[in-house]
Amino acid sequence: MKLKKFYGTWKVEKLLGFANSYNDASEYPTGQKFIGDELIIKKDFFSSKGLEKYKKYQYELKNPLYEISATCYNSDSFYRYYKIDIPDLNINDEVTAIDISDPSTKMPIPVSLSFLAVNNDRLILLSEATIFELKKITD
Numbered sequence: 818m819k820l821k822k823f824y825g826t827w828k829v830e831k832l833l834g835f836a837n838s839y840n841d842a843s844e845y846p847t848g849q850k851f852i853g854d855e856l857i858i859k860k861d862f863f864s865s866k867g868l869e870k871y872k873k874y875q876y877e878l879k880n881p882l883y884e885i886s887a888t889c890y891n892s893d894s895f896y897r898y899y900k901i902d903i904p905d906l907n908i909n910d911e912v913t914a915i916d917i918s919d920p921s922t923k924m925p926i927p928v929s930l931s932f933l934a935v936n937n938d939r940l941i942l943l944s945e946a947t948i949f950e951l952k953k954i955t956d
Contacts (some may be wrong), residue, residue, distance in 0.1 A: 820860075820883055823915055823934040827856045827951040833941070834901070834948050851949055856942075858932075863917055865930065874930060874944075880920045887914040889933075901948060912941070 829851045855867035863881040868874040889895040889912040898914075913934045918925045933941035940951040 820885075820915070820934075822937045823883070823913070823932070823940070824859050824956065825857075825953045826955040827858065827940050828954050829854045829856075829942065829949050830952045831950050832947070833950050835946055851942075851944065855954070856951070865926075876926050878917070878919055878926075882918040882920050882923065884916045884918065885913050886916045888912065889914075899943075 831852065850870045851868065854869060857864040857867070861880050863876065863878045865874050865876045887898055889898055895901070895912055915932045915934060916925050917930075917932070931943040933943070935941060938953050940953070942949045942951055
């Protein structure tokens with residue numbers, strides 16, 4: 818599994834857009850509630866407590882279970898899988914969708930948070946129908 822590129826501390830840099838099926842601009846018109854927030858994703862630790870303005874996203878897991886749920890090889894396969902067309906997404910890398918589960922219950926954290934590892938410096942966060950780009954700040 819190519820999860821190593823997924824590990825690190827990530828900062829929400831910008832709002833990329835909304836899924837075609839549902840536009841959540843009423844909640845996230847410019848992504849202001851997420852921009853600047855951070856996530857920690859390590860082999861033996863996961864924390865979304867950096868998403869401070871969202872109580873329902875407050876997770877901290879020791880030894881989380883990571884599972885690759887999908888792989889997209891370009892923008893076309895990404896669109897077919899997610900039905901999201903983001904003009905400035907520029908996916909030329911292999912994109913890996915990763916699910917995170919609680920090791921004690923084997924249950925995934927809510928599907929309202931999904932992660933797409935693009936490369937070593939870029940992570941896409943799908944929060945419900947809103948898409949954000951994250952940049953790695955530390956390994």
